[in-house]
Amino acid sequence: MHSYKTPRKKPLFSRDSLLWILFVSVIFIALVTFGSYLYYKSSGYHDKLTEVESSNKILSESVISYEKEMKILKMQNVLSQEVKSSNKLLKNSIKNLFDLVPDQITLTKVVMEKYTLHLEGTTFTKDSYRLLLAPPLKSIFNSTKVNFKFNGAIGKYEFISINNMNEDGQEGSDGKK
Numbered sequence: 001m002h003s004y005k006t007p008r009k010k011p012l013f014s015r016d017s018l019l020w021i022l023f024v025s026v027i028f029i030a031l032v033t034f035g036s037y038l039y040y041k042s043s044g045y046h047d048k049l050t051e052v053e054s055s056n057k058i059l060s061e062s063v064i065s066y067e068k069e070m071k072i073l074k075m076q077n078v079l080s081q082e083v084k085s086s087n088k089l090l091k092n093s094i095k096n097l098f099d100l101v102p103d104q105i106t107l108t109k110v111v112m113e114k115y116t117l118h119l120e121g122t123t124f125t126k127d128s129y130r131l132l133l134a135p136p137l138k139s140i141f142n143s144t145k146v147n148f149k150f151n152g153a154i155g156k157y158e159f160i161s162i163n164n165m166n167e168d169g170q171e172g173s174d175g176k177k
Contacts, residue, residue: 146159
C-alpha cells in the first residue's frame with residue numbers, strides 16, 4: 001500500500017488543545033495571582049485588626065479610668081457643696097450667736113460643736129448674764145450650765161457656760177426639754 005501523499009508529522013497536541021491548555025493556564029495563573037493578592041491584603045488587614053483591637057482595649061481601659069475619675073470628681077463636687085452649705089450654715093450660726101451677745105458681756109472663748117456650745121467670757125454682774133444672755137440660750141439648747149467666778153483684778157465676773165442640745169430631742173440633764 002502506497003499513498004500518494006507523504007505523511008505529515010502529527011503534533012502531540014492539536015491546535016485547539018493548545019488553545020485550551022493556554023486558556024486554562026492563563027486562568028490558573030490569574031487565579032493564583034488574585035488569591036496571593038487577597039492573602040497579602042487580608043494579612044495586612046489582620047495586622048491592622050490586631051492593632052485596632054489592642055488600641056480599642058487601651059481606649060476601653062482609659063474610658064473605665066475616666067469614668068472612675070468622673071465618679072470621684074462628682075463625689076468631691078457633692079462633698080464640696082455640702083461643705084459650702086455647712087460653712088454657710090456655720091457662718092450664719094456664728095453671726096446669730098454674736099447677735100445674741102449683748103454689749104455688757106464680753107466673750108473670750110467660743111467653742112461650737114455639733115450639739116454643744118461652750119462660752120467663756122466676762123460680765124459686770126451675774127444678773128446681766130442671767131437677764132440678757134441666758135434666756136436666748138435656754139430657748140435654743142436643752143440644758144445650760146453656767147459657773148461664775150469674780151475676778152478682782154479686772155472687777156468683773158468671769159463665766160463659763162456649757163450648753164447642750166441632745167440630738168434625739170430627749171430631756172437635758174437639768175430636766176428641761
